[in-house]
Amino acid sequence: MLFLNKDNFQRDVFLGLLVWLILIMFYFIFPDPGIHDIIQKVFILGLFAMSLNILIGYLGLIAFGHAAFFASGAYTLGLFLQSDFVSNLASFSIPVAMLLAVLVSGILATLIGAICIRLKDIYFSFLTLAFQMLIYSIILALVNITGGDQGLMGGFPKPPFLGINLGKPFDFYAFTIFISIITIVILRQIIESPFGYGLRMIRDNSERPAALGFSNQKHKLIAFIIAGSIAGLAGSLQALLDVGAYPEWAFWSKSAEPLFMILLGGMHSFLGPLMGALIFEILNDFVTANTRYYGLVLGLVILCFVLGLKKGLLDWILIKFNRK
Amino acid sequence: MEIFALLDCIISPACLLSQAAGGLKIGMLLFLVASGLTLVFGVLGVINFAHGALYMLGAYFSWQIMSITGHFGLSVILGALGVGIFGLLFERILISRVYNADLLVQILLCYSVVLILDDLVMIIWGDEFLSSVGVPEVFQVPPLFIFDAIIPPFHLAIISMSFIVGLILWFIMTKTRFGRLVRAAAVNPKMLEALGININLLRACVFMLGSFLAGLGGALAASVGSVVSGMGNSIIIESFIVTVIGGMGSISGAFLASLIIGMARSFGAVAMPLFTDGLMFLIMVLVLVLRPQGLMGNKK
Numbered sequence: 089m090l091f092l093n094k095d096n097f098q099r100d101v102f103l104g105l106l107v108w109l110i111l112i113m114f115y116f117i118f119p120d121p122g123i124h125d126i127i128q129k130v131f132i133l134g135l136f137a138m139s140l141n142i143l144i145g146y147l148g149l150i151a152f153g154h155a156a157f158f159a160s161g162a163y164t165l166g167l168f169l170q171s172d173f174v175s176n177l178a179s180f181s182i183p184v185a186m187l188l189a190v191l192v193s194g195i196l197a198t199l200i201g202a203i204c205i206r207l208k209d210i211y212f213s214f215l216t217l218a219f220q221m222l223i224y225s226i227i228l229a230l231v232n233i234t235g236g237d238q239g240l241m242g243g244f245p246k247p248p249f250l251g252i253n254l255g256k257p258f259d260f261y262a263f264t265i266f267i268s269i270i271t272i273v274i275l276r277q278i279i280e281s282p283f284g285y286g287l288r289m290i291r292d293n294s295e296r297p298a299a300l301g302f303s304n305q306k307h308k309l310i311a312f313i314i315a316g317s318i319a320g321l322a323g324s325l326q327a328l329l330d331v332g333a334y335p336e337w338a339f340w341s342k343s344a345e346p347l348f349m350i351l352l353g354g355m356h357s358f359l360g361p362l363m364g365a366l367i368f369e370i371l372n373d374f375v376t377a378n379t380r381y382y383g384l385v386l387g388l389v390i391l392c393f394v395l396g397l398k399k400g401l402l403d404w405i406l407i408k409f410n411r412k
Numbered sequence: 413m414e415i416f417a418l419l420d421c422i423i424s425p426a427c428l429l430s431q432a433a434g435g436l437k438i439g440m441l442l443f444l445v446a447s448g449l450t451l452v453f454g455v456l457g458v459i460n461f462a463h464g465a466l467y468m469l470g471a472y473f474s475w476q477i478m479s480i481t482g483h484f485g486l487s488v489i490l491g492a493l494g495v496g497i498f499g500l501l502f503e504r505i506l507i508s509r510v511y512n513a514d515l516l517v518q519i520l521l522c523y524s525v526v527l528i529l530d531d532l533v534m535i536i537w538g539d540e541f542l543s544s545v546g547v548p549e550v551f552q553v554p555p556l557f558i559f560d561a562i563i564p565p566f567h568l569a570i571i572s573m574s575f576i577v578g579l580i581l582w583f584i585m586t587k588t589r590f591g592r593l594v595r596a597a598a599v600n601p602k603m604l605e606a607l608g609i610n611i612n613l614l615r616a617c618v619f620m621l622g623s624f625l626a627g628l629g630g631a632l633a634a635s636v637g638s639v640v641s642g643m644g645n646s647i648i649i650e651s652f653i654v655t656v657i658g659g660m661g662s663i664s665g666a667f668l669a670s671l672i673i674g675m676a677r678s679f680g681a682v683a684m685p686l687f688t689d690g691l692m693f694l695i696m697v698l699v700l701v702l703r704p705q706g707l708m709g710n711k712k
Binding site: 144150203206209210211213214219221222224225226229231236340341347348351381382383384386387388390391395 | 459506510517519520523526528530534645649652656690700701
């Protein structure tokens with residue numbers, strides 16, 4: 089199959105489960121809720137950053153409106169869980185709402201992506217930014233539905249399903265990490281498949297694949313849809329965590345966050361953005377505990393990476409390691 | 413959407429005129445800032461994400477100078493000049509290192525400077541809103557009534573001042589040797605270098621001019637609104653919109669686009685108060701889809 093690369097699939101599944109089990113043991117070894125919070129946020133934001141890196145790292149498209157899909161996932165989940173239609177499903181309501189969140193984000197990504205991929209370079213970036221801000225404005229304008237600038241008010245029920253009660257911290261922790269790891273394993277398959285190599289080919293030389301009868305636009309659109317759907321999934325997890333959704337998640341500065349993570353972790357290694365999310369969250373936790381001037385520190389760190397290291401940490405480590 | 417409110421406004425001379433004047437004020441202030449952004453992009457090829465932070469710096473500088481000297485004109489000019497000098501250092505120390513880097517690196521470098529400056533002004537001036545510098549005494553007169561439309565004279569002053577700055581900019585770019593060099597640098601910097609022009613000096617000058625314009629916009633904004641950290645974060649997006657609609661690198665395009673956005677904001681506030689910002693982004697999307705090079709831009 090075009091999207092599957094069987095060789096490493098079993099290995100990846102095994103590694104993924106192993107990491108999941110280790111993190112579950114970690115939960116009991118370190119009972120500090122602060123640490124649990126950081127780990128689950130790293131996975132949520134890591135998914136968000138990894139989805140963006142499909143476009144940036146593998147396709148070379150600097151999308152600057154990725155938070156649109158994060159927010160659409162969050163709002164879709166929240167609104168459906170508040171609606172009678174989904175909450176009547178009782179124990180199935182959360183899985184259904186999450187599926188709908190991914191689906192709606194995927195449809196949104198199809199519509200926006202189909203228009204955006206016609207443009208190149210900076211024009212592509214600006215169009216994604218414009219669409220994202222348009223969605224931000226729509227969220228603010230539809231006060232009756234979205235709660236406007238207050239965010240989605242009133243919370244929503246989180247009924248247990250399959251014995252998982254997301255109201256409990258441990259269930260949420262295990263569930264979020266499990267979903268994230270599954271998604272990462274699937275994403276790995278996509279990236280290592282012929283389709284994934286097609287993306288790299290378009291990035292490195294867009295004329296050559298076109299000359300070989302390769303449909304660049306189709307590949308770009310599919311990548312855009314996958315990226316948008318995963319961002320929507322990350323948004324829905326974030327909404328479950330916060331029991332709400334906020335318009336700032338659709339603001340342009342939210343799109344800058346995954347860019348930072350990609351920069352910090354590295355865009356040329358598969359898990360780079362996840363590592364970036366880890367650095368970002370640890371930095372966030374450490375700095376906000378010690379000073380009010382979070383932006384100042386983050387800005388200086390980014391400056392060091394941009395001008396000093398010139399690549400993400402994981403990229404740098406892998407290059408060092410391979411040389412030896 | 414309140415389409416009848418808009419119709420009512422258009423057929424009433426008082427409303428039409430005051431909204432138009434309001435739109436002109438917004439548009440012309442925006443033009444000051446956006447023209448700097450588009451100039452820098454046109455010549456240096458860098459998307460200066462920190463342009464809004466320079467605007468904020470202009471507001472703080474002029475507030476500070478005003479509180480020391482109490483002279484309005486001095487505070488605006490020195491504030492803008494201060495930002496120009498700051499921009500020169502910014503270009504020499506940081507931006508000049510990433511001219512050949514890819515877009516992502518340039519964006520992140522500029523954005524890190526935004527984060528740093530937003531916090532620095534809080535450290536220096538505190539995180540409270542600073543009340544506006546205030547309108548100079550000459551303009552502290554009752555507003556003009558033209559066809560019953562209320563028009564503050566200071567707004568007219570801002571409009572005419574921005575207009576004059578635009579004219580000066582146009583004159584510099586089209587009639588002077590410096591302007592010709594700048595336009596040549598936008599087309600073929602290597603050839604210019606081969607002809608013995610110091611391209612680094614030219615770039616630094618252009619960046620300084622762009623920063624000066626951002627600072628001027630900020631200094632004028634400080635006279636009508638409050639000064640606060642992060643105030644550049646909305647103007648930068650509006651400047652991007654203007655730059656894209658007008659055509660990236662085109663100053664005349666920025667002028668036209670500023671007018672369009674100013675009017676869209678002013679009349680949009682009447683027609684759909686909750687979706688005024690959305691209207692701007694809608695225009696941006698439409699221009700990018702139908703005419704990606706912008707209204708006055710050249711197709712590459």
